Amino acid sequence: MGVSALESTHASEQMEHFEEQVRELLIPTDAEDAKLVQKGLMLYRQGVVKQLQIFNDKITSMVQDVTRVYVKLDLVFASMSSCTCPTEGFCRHQMATFFAAFSKFGSVGDWVTAWREPAREQKEVADWGMQTAKDLIKANGILKPDYSRWVHSFEVSFDTLLASKKFTSPYVIPELYGIYERRIHASAPVEQEWRLLYEMVAMVVSFRKLAMLSEQLGHDEDMVKRAYLHLFHNLMDDAEDLAVKIGVQSLPFAFDEFIERLKNDAFDLLRCCSGLEYERIYLYRLLWVQFFKKKDWREEELTKIQAGLKALQDWENPLPLMVAGVHLNILVGNDEAAVRLMGQFTDEEITPYMLFWIEYLTTLKAWRRVAVLIELFLQKVKGYLTALGGYHSCVTFARNALKALTTFCAENDRVDLYERGLLVMLPYSFGEYEYLLFERKQYERWGELQAFVGLDFYDLPKDRLKVIEKEQPEVLLGMLHQTAQREIDQKNRSSYKMAVRHLKKLRTLYKKLKRVDDWEYFLETLMERTKRLRAFHEECRRSKLVDV
Numbered sequence: 001m002g003v004s005a006l007e008s009t010h011a012s013e014q015m016e017h018f019e020e021q022v023r024e025l026l027i028p029t030d031a032e033d034a035k036l037v038q039k040g041l042m043l044y045r046q047g048v049v050k051q052l053q054i055f056n057d058k059i060t061s062m063v064q065d066v067t068r069v070y071v072k073l074d075l076v077f078a079s080m081s082s083c084t085c086p087t088e089g090f091c092r093h094q095m096a097t098f099f100a101a102f103s104k105f106g107s108v109g110d111w112v113t114a115w116r117e118p119a120r121e122q123k124e125v126a127d128w129g130m131q132t133a134k135d136l137i138k139a140n141g142i143l144k145p146d147y148s149r150w151v152h153s154f155e156v157s158f159d160t161l162l163a164s165k166k167f168t169s170p171y172v173i174p175e176l177y178g179i180y181e182r183r184i185h186a187s188a189p190v191e192q193e194w195r196l197l198y199e200m201v202a203m204v205v206s207f208r209k210l211a212m213l214s215e216q217l218g219h220d221e222d223m224v225k226r227a228y229l230h231l232f233h234n235l236m237d238d239a240e241d242l243a244v245k246i247g248v249q250s251l252p253f254a255f256d257e258f259i260e261r262l263k264n265d266a267f268d269l270l271r272c273c274s275g276l277e278y279e280r281i282y283l284y285r286l287l288w289v290q291f292f293k294k295k296d297w298r299e300e301e302l303t304k305i306q307a308g309l310k311a312l313q314d315w316e317n318p319l320p321l322m323v324a325g326v327h328l329n330i331l332v333g334n335d336e337a338a339v340r341l342m343g344q345f346t347d348e349e350i351t352p353y354m355l356f357w358i359e360y361l362t363t364l365k366a367w368r369r370v371a372v373l374i375e376l377f378l379q380k381v382k383g384y385l386t387a388l389g390g391y392h393s394c395v396t397f398a399r400n401a402l403k404a405l406t407t408f409c410a411e412n413d414r415v416d417l418y419e420r421g422l423l424v425m426l427p428y429s430f431g432e433y434e435y436l437l438f439e440r441k442q443y444e445r446w447g448e449l450q451a452f453v454g455l456d457f458y459d460l461p462k463d464r465l466k467v468i469e470k471e472q473p474e475v476l477l478g479m480l481h482q483t484a485q486r487e488i489d490q491k492n493r494s495s496y497k498m499a500v501r502h503l504k505k506l507r508t509l510y511k512k513l514k515r516v517d518d519w520e521y522f523l524e525t526l527m528e529r530t531k532r533l534r535a536f537h538e539e540c541r542r543s544k545l546v547d548v
Contacts, residue, residue: 011054014075015105021078022098024172025090027161027179028116040095041112049100059101063093071097079175145194145254147201147261154205157183163213170219170227177210177231196246197255200239200291201262207235207283208265208272215273224275232279239283243290263292267304270320278352281320285327285356295332302328319345323353330357335369339376347383352397354380355404362407370408374417377401382424391428398428426452443468447475451482473509480506488536496539503545 026033043049048064059073065085071093074080083093099108161180162173184202188195210231214224269284292298305325312318322341329338338357342350354377361370381401385394402421409418422433430449437446446468450460460479468475480502487499503523510519527546530536540546 012105014054014057015102018073018075018078018098019102019111021169021172022090023115025078025175026115030179034116036090036092036095037112037115039092040099041108043092043096044099044103044108049096052097052100054101059097061097061100063096065093069093073097073101077169077171079171145189145198145258147258150198150201151205151265154184154202155209158206158209163209163216170217170223173210173213173228174231177228181206193255196242197258200242200246201258201265203235203239203242204262204265204269204283204287207232207280208268210235211269211273211276211280215275221275229279232276236279236282236286239286243286247290259291260297262287263297263301266292267301267308270324271308271316274317277317277320281323281353282356284320284324288327288331289360298328298332302332319349323350326350326353327357330360335372339372342376347380348387351377351380351384355401358404358408362404365411367408367412371412374405374408374421378417378420378424381421385425385428394428398425399432401425402429402432438464441471443472443475447479450479469509473512476509477506480509488530488533491533493535493539496533496536499536500539500543500545503540504543507545 026037028034043063043065049061050064051060051062053060054075057075059071059075061071063069063071067085069083069085071083072081073094074082078090081090081094083091085091085093099111102108102111158180161183162176184206185199188198219227266284266287269280272280288298288301292301302325305321305328308321309318309325312321322344326338326341329335329341342354354373358370358373358377361373385397388394388397402418402425405418405421409415419433419436422429422436426433426449434446434449437443437449446464465476484499484502484506487495487502503526507519507523510516523546527537527540537546
């Protein structure tokens, strides 16, 4: 398009939107970002940006650098912009193209000057004795470990990068968080044992800050899921891996104070926001299993939880504190209190959290305690699956649940309990149940299961059918009868042809079973019942199923 299109009101609004995103992505106190802006500015001033065009929310250009490259800027989501050069992320060619486009609306020089002097960062620098958030974080790798300084520096860096911006698009958060996370890792203490603890504290603080930011920006559950839920799940996975690494080394005595402080901060995960319940509770439970193992700590936490529940306002969600209460009661061995608490939840609320405790007690080989939880779980899981909805989600949950039950059932010779789980979670446990019945050669029940889920004969795996036809062919009779009848009920020529194919297979099986009389009686009854279906009768005669 021509210049006039670039100068249109719509294009102006788009450029303003894009320009805000560029400010979000590039941090003036970061040396690499500063170099990037400088290189882009040089290319723009050299006049090597050619063929600049805007269309369909995109800006495209050709940049004649050392080699020719092609740039596409996404005006809606800056992070989706691309360049044919090998550089990852926002590159100097994209920066030069941005400057070339921005020059149609304002002064590039003024933009660069304003970008280099962010007021919010200046204020935070002043607050911290003229030290930038980045320098402050770096100091952690040099100075003696200090929990308060760690937490404060994480919070300052987070607020500087993610919480002090006007632009609130959820799709920018992963990119900004990536910059924040790289700074945290780059500034960790040198000593291995302190580095691991530092990263664990950083994860808890970062998780809490990100959850609070999500609520402050008004991002609903669906928006978070589409844009950056993976950040929370990555933190959960990383915390689990880190817990294993820390657990295998002997912890210095100096760690005690840090772990106790972390324990107190972990409580805030339960109350920091109203959303992300499952993720917040998961991280909280992990910490209490892996780190906070002293019995008096756990008993104190229970008292704290009870006080927290009493102090809740009417509008606050009690679920995270209640689940935490169940968890701590299980950790201190008070299963009766835990079960009583679980009784206060609906099936939909408590069931997804139960697998964690089943797996935890399984690792302890506390079989009696596991058995109680499994019984309770099997009473609740059907209600949960009904409320969950979505076939794929239900199948995934059923598969995870059966995995959690497997060790207990195998160690305690409780195949009956496993089968109960399979039954109660049908149809979502169909694959596992079908396999179990076939492997145990319970072919009749296997056939009943196929009928229950409504599979037609031609949907069944051929290798399974061959085995059953050889070992217990009568199992297939019912399925063939049902499938043939369903085809006849369709009342069209192609369905009649399929029905006849199944009936001929039935005839073969009846002969194999030496039940020819039963077959003839069935066929005679069927032809009488369908005498008005002329097309069906024609197909029967054409295929010589009946005499012409």
